[in-house]
Amino acid sequence: MRIDSDEVEVLRSFVACGVRFLVIGGRAVQFHGHFRPAKDLDLLVEFSAINWEKLGWALRPLNASVPPFDTLSGEKGYQAKLAFYPTVEFVTSIDSVPFEQAWADAVETIVDGVRVRVLSKAHLIASKQSSIRPLDASDITALRGIP
Numbered sequence: 001m002r003i004d005s006d007e008v009e010v011l012r013s014f015v016a017c018g019v020r021f022l023v024i025g026g027r028a029v030q031f032h033g034h035f036r037p038a039k040d041l042d043l044l045v046e047f048s049a050i051n052w053e054k055l056g057w058a059l060r061p062l063n064a065s066v067p068p069f070d071t072l073s074g075e076k077g078y079q080a081k082l083a084f085y086p087t088v089e090f091v092t093s094i095d096s097v098p099f100e101q102a103w104a105d106a107v108e109t110i111v112d113g114v115r116v117r118v119l120s121k122a123h124l125i126a127s128k129q130s131s132i133r134p135l136d137a138s139d140i141t142a143l144r145g146i147p
Helices: 005-016 025-031 049-062 099-105 121-128 134-144
Strands: 021-024 041-045 079-082 085-091 107-111 114-118
Touching (some): 005 041, 005 049, 005 114, 025 114, 099 121
Antiparallel strands (some): 107 114
16 A cells, blocks of 8 residues: 555544544555555544544644534534645545444554554445445455455
8 A cells, every 4th residue: 555745644643643544445445455546545534523523633733624523413424635635535434334343343554654444355345335436346346356
């Protein structure tokens, strides 16, 4: 899994502030052995008041912010791209996999000295199955062929 220096800076800030998040999307596909290009770093962030506060602290040094948690109450599909880090995007939900289940089954790894959790291969496949994008169908086929 290849991560550029801006993306590493985001990961370091998230980890330093204790944000609960997982690497998902194309970088997770790469991590699990399918070496296809990935245009950005997608992160699944736990949607909880405590984690949202930590996320706010993590985003401050990155010149980014999120809306107050209480204004999003009940909203499970928040999505944001970081303005000064355009190759980083985070979401608060993915199809077919609740965060707690994804967190419990995630795989820990170290990326450029930063310990992160990556969505498990089974959950990655499950999350891509409801998509109609040809790239997701290709990812599923490739991931199923990797032991």
